[in-house]
Amino acid sequence: MKKLFSVFLIALFAFAGAQESKETANRFFYELTFKPKKDSVRMDKIITILDITPKKSIYQDYTMPAQDSIIKIQIEEMEKTKSFKDMTKLIKWPKFSYKIIKNYPDMKVQYVDRISRNLFSYEDDPKLQWNILPEKQKVGEYNAQKATTEFGGRKWTAWFSSDIPFQDGPYKFKGLPGLIVKVEDADKNYSWQLSGNKKIENYDELSYADKINAKMGMMSNTVTPTSKEKFLKSYEGYKADPFAESRPYMTAENMSRPMPGTDGTVGDFMKRLEKQVKDFFGSNDNPIEKEQPSDKKKK
Numbered sequence: 001m002k003k004l005f006s007v008f009l010i011a012l013f014a015f016a017g018a019q020e021s022k023e024t025a026n027r028f029f030y031e032l033t034f035k036p037k038k039d040s041v042r043m044d045k046i047i048t049i050l051d052i053t054p055k056k057s058i059y060q061d062y063t064m065p066a067q068d069s070i071i072k073i074q075i076e077e078m079e080k081t082k083s084f085k086d087m088t089k090l091i092k093w094p095k096f097s098y099k100i101i102k103n104y105p106d107m108k109v110q111y112v113d114r115i116s117r118n119l120f121s122y123e124d125d126p127k128l129q130w131n132i133l134p135e136k137q138k139v140g141e142y143n144a145q146k147a148t149t150e151f152g153g154r155k156w157t158a159w160f161s162s163d164i165p166f167q168d169g170p171y172k173f174k175g176l177p178g179l180i181v182k183v184e185d186a187d188k189n190y191s192w193q194l195s196g197n198k199k200i201e202n203y204d205e206l207s208y209a210d211k212i213n214a215k216m217g218m219m220s221n222t223v224t225p226t227s228k229e230k231f232l233k234s235y236e237g238y239k240a241d242p243f244a245e246s247r248p249y250m251t252a253e254n255m256s257r258p259m260p261g262t263d264g265t266v267g268d269f270m271k272r273l274e275k276q277v278k279d280f281f282g283s284n285d286n287p288i289e290k291e292q293p294s295d296k297k298k299k
Helices: 002-012 065-081 208-215 228-240 244-249 266-282 293-298
Strands: 023-034 044-052 056-061 099-103 108-115 118-123 131-139 142-151 154-161 179-185 190-203 223-225
Touching (some): 044 190
Antiparallel strands (some): 044 056, 056 099, 131 142
């Protein structure tokens, strides 16, 4: 039963992780407007962040980090009362679970995501060929210049500001003589725009959720390098059955037990949790990169 409860918390915090650092970081907030479904006109909007440290930058969906204080309060309350609370109704799930790390000064890209209990990474270094144009305009409060490129089967227009001396940007975008303050594809499926920034003293890449999961021995924050091919194959298996590792503990006896913190059984809780996970995986069929480099070789 203890292992089964561990599974619950793993599922709650299955979208965080990285390496720890204690530095000053520049955090840039980007509003991302995107079209999650190819056959729909509905657009979604979230805040993403690009944290720039002296050694690297880390890009991610801000949904989970933004809830750190809520998670901390709830976990401390559970520890204090020695009881379990159903946090699936309190915590908002992220739209994207991965992190994009660009290591300085070579700017090589590292893609990081979690498969079940473990973090994996692979190198994914796109060679962006930018065409810098003379056109200039204001983007928010910044003086910006236009540039275009093709990447992932889409045509992109970016606006960069040399007033911000970082050759970086959201997602995998990089390599312009200034921070990218706006970038969008020609069909406006994905559009990022800088909406704010702040300095973070004693920056810690690990969230509270990362730390509590490691403390309880439920998941590792150690990143294991692998190949892109192996990662994608494993990730597809994980998407098909996110609870494969926990199924041996999901016996009829355990599933019929009352679920602490709820009015139902463990089985009821697991069904709802499984639906949430599957909804997460099925919520986006319109990837940023609709074409991978390997796809070009097949043509």
